[in-house]
Amino acid sequence: MLITGGGSGIGASIVRHFCAQRARVAFIDIAAAASSALRDEIGAGGGTAPVFIEADLRDIAALRQAVSRVEGELGPIRALVNNAARDDRHDWREVTPEYWNAVLDVNLRHQFFALQAVAPAMAAAGGGSIVNFGSISWMRKAPGMVGYTTAKAAVEGLTRTMARELGPMNIRVNAIVPGATRTERQVALWWTDETMARFRREQCLDRIVEPPDIARMALFLAADDSAAITAQSFRVDAGLA
Numbered sequence: 666m667l668i669t670g671g672g673s674g675i676g677a678s679i680v681r682h683f684c685a686q687r688a689r690v691a692f693i694d695i696a697a698a699a700s701s702a703l704r705d706e707i708g709a710g711g712g713t714a715p716v717f718i719e720a721d722l723r724d725i726a727a728l729r730q731a732v733s734r735v736e737g738e739l740g741p742i743r744a745l746v747n748n749a750a751r752d753d754r755h756d757w758r759e760v761t762p763e764y765w766n767a768v769l770d771v772n773l774r775h776q777f778f779a780l781q782a783v784a785p786a787m788a789a790a791g792g793g794s795i796v797n798f799g800s801i802s803w804m805r806k807a808p809g810m811v812g813y814t815t816a817k818a819a820v821e822g823l824t825r826t827m828a829r830e831l832g833p834m835n836i837r838v839n840a841i842v843p844g845a846t847r848t849e850r851q852v853a854l855w856w857t858d859e860t861m862a863r864f865r866r867e868q869c870l871d872r873i874v875e876p877p878d879i880a881r882m883a884l885f886l887a888a889d890d891s892a893a894i895t896a897q898s899f900r901v902d903a904g905l906a
């Protein structure tokens with residue numbers, strides 16, 4: 666199986682969870698140091714180390730090459746988790762056409778091209794599961810990131826259309842829509858104690874959503890447990906949206 670952006674945050678938790686199931690795991694990430702450290706740590710812990718491929722997902726040729734390499738090393742990809750993204754903040758007044766394209770490239774475009782690249786071998790192998798990553802941010806009308814929220818809203822359309830396109834090949838396409846999830850990046854850049862307290866107040870559940878909460882949904886959607894589920898989006902947000 667293949668995970669994009671598996672080097673840190675939610676993606677790293679997904680890598681760990683699939684490795685713990687003894688799946689043959691590969692992940693793509695631009696962050697070489699964190700990703701190599703994760704790969705080595707899992708290998709040193711006695712499990713089969715995942716394959717790490719350093720690539721920039723904005724480069725579609727590099728993404729296609731990475732998919733071919735994974736198929737060569739691990740066989741057809743039966744599960745793809747399109748997790749990578751970058752929630753940079755931006756003032757809508759200052760967004761240029763170039764910046765707009767850059768935000769969509771890092772948050773949306775690679776999800777389609779990864780899916781397009783894995784689908785033929787997945788279909789030939791009998792089918793599989795594709796999991797795209799959305800976000801509740803656009804549902805909550807989050808300000809200061811219109812490129813990101815637009816991309817994440819589009820993931821819903823991508824998911825539903827491609828579920829229809831790929832269904833006849835026994836390929837399921839669903840989306841996970843995380844809520845406010847405690848990752849290294851969120852804590853380093855945006856979260857304060859006050860933000861965290863606010864999330865807990867506004868959520869139905871008085872708890873913090875952690876990366877493993879999301880990873881367990883990815884496991885479910887990749888497994889045959891969800892064999893009859895496609896074209897759906899699943900919020901894992903403790904009831905925030």
Ligand SMILES: NC(=O)c1ccc[n+]([C@@H]2O[C@H](COP(=O)([O-])OP(=O)(O)OC[C@H]3O[C@@H](n4cnc5c(N)ncnc54)[C@H](O)[C@@H]3O)[C@@H](O)[C@H]2O)c1
Nearest residue numbers: 670672673674675694695696721722748750798800845846
């Ligand atoms: N954390 C949250 O609160 C939250 C909320 C809603 C949605 N999400 C979504 O969940 C997913 C994971 O988010 P996260 O919080 O773990 O993010 P993160 O920033 O912690 O991790 C993202 C990973 O993607 C990698 N990446 C970024 N740009 C890349 C590129 N161009 N090429 C290759 N790799 C690249 C990063 O290096 C990093 O390892 C994303 O799709 C995000 O939009 C997260």
